[in-house]
Amino acid sequence: MTDPASAQVGGLNPFAPGFFENPYEQYADLREHEPVHRSIFDTWMITRWDDVHALLRKPGTSVEDRNIAGDGSTRRQQLADLVPDREFRRSLAILNIDPPDHTRIRKLVSKAFTPRAVEQIRARAGELVDDILNDLATREGPIDLISELAFPLPFTVISEMLGMPEGDRDQLRVWSHTVTQVLDPVLAFQHAEAIFEAIDHMHAVIAEAIAWKRGRSDEDLLSAMIAAEDEGDMLSDAELVENVSLLFLAGHETTVNLIGNGTAALLAHRHQLDRLVADPSLDVNAIEELLRFDSPVQFSRRIALEPIDIAGHTIAPGEFVTTVLGSANRDPQKFGDRAHELDLGRADAREHVSFGSGVHHCLGAALARLEGQEAIGRLVRRFPQMELAGDPVHNGRIVLRGLDELPVSLPG
Numbered sequence: 001m002t003d004p005a006s007a008q009v010g011g012l013n014p015f016a017p018g019f020f021e022n023p024y025e026q027y028a029d030l031r032e033h034e035p036v037h038r039s040i041f042d043t044w045m046i047t048r049w050d051d052v053h054a055l056l057r058k059p060g061t062s063v064e065d066r067n068i069a070g071d072g073s074t075r076r077q078q079l080a081d082l083v084p085d086r087e088f089r090r091s092l093a094i095l096n097i098d099p100p101d102h103t104r105i106r107k108l109v110s111k112a113f114t115p116r117a118v119e120q121i122r123a124r125a126g127e128l129v130d131d132i133l134n135d136l137a138t139r140e141g142p143i144d145l146i147s148e149l150a151f152p153l154p155f156t157v158i159s160e161m162l163g164m165p166e167g168d169r170d171q172l173r174v175w176s177h178t179v180t181q182v183l184d185p186v187l188a189f190q191h192a193e194a195i196f197e198a199i200d201h202m203h204a205v206i207a208e209a210i211a212w213k214r215g216r217s218d219e220d221l222l223s224a225m226i227a228a229e230d231e232g233d234m235l236s237d238a239e240l241v242e243n244v245s246l247l248f249l250a251g252h253e254t255t256v257n258l259i260g261n262g263t264a265a266l267l268a269h270r271h272q273l274d275r276l277v278a279d280p281s282l283d284v285n286a287i288e289e290l291l292r293f294d295s296p297v298q299f300s301r302r303i304a305l306e307p308i309d310i311a312g313h314t315i316a317p318g319e320f321v322t323t324v325l326g327s328a329n330r331d332p333q334k335f336g337d338r339a340h341e342l343d344l345g346r347a348d349a350r351e352h353v354s355f356g357s358g359v360h361h362c363l364g365a366a367l368a369r370l371e372g373q374e375a376i377g378r379l380v381r382r383f384p385q386m387e388l389a390g391d392p393v394h395n396g397r398i399v400l401r402g403l404d405e406l407p408v409s410l411p412g
Helices: 024-033 049-056 075-081 101-112 115-119 122-136 145-150 152-162 166-183 192-213 221-227 237-250 253-268 270-278 280-293 365-382
Strands: 036-038 044-046 299-304 308-310 313-315 320-324 403-405 407-409
Touching: 044 049, 049 299, 049 308, 049 320, 101 221, 101 237, 115 365, 122 145, 122 152, 122 365, 145 152, 145 253, 145 365, 145 403, 152 166, 152 221, 152 237, 152 253, 152 365, 166 192, 166 237, 166 253, 192 221, 192 237, 221 237, 237 253, 253 270, 253 280, 253 365, 253 403, 270 280, 270 365, 280 365
Parallel strands: 044 320
Antiparallel strands: 036 044, 299 320, 308 313
16 A cells, blocks of 8 residues: 555546556545645545544535536536537436425435335345346356446346336446436536436437326336325326436446446455355445445536635635535545455445435435345355456446446356
8 A cells, every 4th residue: 555645735636647446545545635625626525434424424515516616517517518419407307406496306215216116126136136146147258247247247237126118228328327327527527428428318208108107007116106106296207207217327337336346346355255255244345335435426517606614714605516425425534544445344334435424324225235135145145156357347437436347256
């Protein structure tokens, strides 16, 4: 590990060599020397657990870009301006809106997306995992665990939960992978046209599915969202389209990263993998620790609506703040001197901030946890001698940290 005393201090730099393979050395240096600082992206960065947790839960903050101070040209507007004939409009997805609109829409979506509804998918998720593993057991040579397991499993689960027509699923999978680039501060501007084109396609297909569902009496998540009502209030078609799109994106891409990052971490810590194989009672806590150790989502955002004092700095109204979730999750002031180590039995692992916190805590957290438990638990017990068959290939994304390839051999 790099000696922190010799590390260069100057704010977060995701362009430094080796960042995507291991950002955690930079994070450790920043927590010690610059826990609150202005980044090269001209936003405030905060890196310690106490500060991150407090800000994510703090009233007087926003997630709507229109509240950013400046010339009125928000990041979303800047992206839209890159694409000819693109009309900018406010997002209706709960990820991007503040109360009271957020409260109203999340309440309606939550009526359909209940913990009970999620838990009912556990048996199906386990069945899908076993089908994939049975197929992999017949293969010769190394396989890529991302394309063979981590990617198809969560997409099949969310598609079946929503009750989407099967003919649309493969294309939705491609579009959703493209759209998630909008969260990345670099890729968003490099691929703006492809992102907006994919958004248009996704919205059109989902709108058709909603119209189709209205004439049916199916028992699935999309039908439940259409029917969800609170004191006469229901989701509009536009709200349905954007929030179903969000469920595809958030319910898929982050779980891919959880399964990929988690399995890679276990392969790099063989004693912990062996521990999990031997003790199924660890499955629940193991996923919490894997979420903490290498978070699928590394950053979250807030915009100050009033002056906020953090560690001797004052963040002015309208300023953009990025919370470094991946850094907070390894803060020794919260998780102890061994915060940098993987420990599947860690008592406070669940106190990670990988799903955010406060009113914007991830709606799909229960589903991600369930899929991680089923996928990783079944994988390591079916193939306890699994080994890396090459170097993992990181996806090069700053926010949604994950792997594009995880080559493994699966001895019987």
